[in-house]
Amino acid sequence: MSYSIDTSRVSDMTPLEQVDGVTRRDWLAAEFERHRGHLRAVGYRMLGSVSDAEDAVQESWLRLDRGDPGGTEDLRGWLTVVVGRICLDTLRSRKAHSERLAGSWLPEPISCAAADRDVVMADSVGLALLVVLESLTPVERLAFVLHDVFGIPFVEIAPLVERSPAATRQLASRARRRVRAEAPDPDADFATQRGVVDAFLAAARRGDFEALLQTLDPNIVLRIDGGPHAPRPLAQPPIVGAVAVANGAKNFRSVGAKIEPVIVNGAPGLVIRYPARSFLAAFTVTKGRIVEIDLIADPDKLRGLSLA
DSSP, rough: OOOOOOGGGSSSOOOOBTTTOOHHHHHHHHHHHHHHHHHHHHHHHSOOHHHHHHHHHHHHHHHHHHHHHOOOSOHHHHHHHHHHHHHHHHHHHHHHOOOSSSSSSOOOOOOEOOOOGSSSOOOOOOHHHHHHTTSSOHHHHHHHHIIIIIIOOHHHHHHHHSHHHHHHHHHHHHHHHHHHSSSSOOSSSSHHHHHHHHHHHHHHHOOOOHHHHEEEEEEEEEEEEOOOOOOOOTOOOOSSSSHHHHHGGGGGGGGTEEEEEEEEEEEEEEEEEESSSSSEEEEEHHHHHHHEEEEEOOGGGGGOOOOO
């Protein structure tokens, strides 16, 4: 199925074959670069992988270069839908060929040093939300992300999922209910979140079990993603409950570990470095308690993380 833009909404302006020395292709390339960050955000929310999102963005340029939609308006909307279609194909392929991991699957994190908080984008998407998005069907995820996050009308999404606009609306509605029910809503104040994580780390280093429990939600979930070849200690299902998580917090007080604060997907996190392996811990704080800890040890997902 091919996608074609509704050109009735596009201006009939002369298509810039040569205007002030600028060719149509030059103009398209410049417009594409202007929207690259937006397209990367679409791809990341769809795929939970920085590298896969970049691949989807690059493929969208190839499709634009091969098939100019015409006009000079709404190129951003056209490209958003094209990236969505590419990501949908990727998700379907991923579902068909997915490996069953003994542990948890977690998205590829986006992190920066704690001192660089101002460079984190305002629209950062938390790992906890991406985990819930991964549980949706590919068509539910597409409908939700394109409509609820990026405002694409259902009439433009419907051809991608081969459903009517009304049925596409229902896909997004089911996804929305799942997100609202399962994705925790982090505390708005970053300093408050960081304070809770700092209290957790201090209690773990002291071995203060009761103080640890005070920082954890009773139903906290700890997930570990060691990758497809994770050693047995990392290949385990999620750990649920404050007591179980507090009992495992000894990893944060090991004398062989060096720990430093970072920001992970806009939320407080920690880099935990051992001589043989490094971890990235992301925390979700809601109502002053840690409700989720996502521990990433998959080397492929930490390639973009500076561990020096």
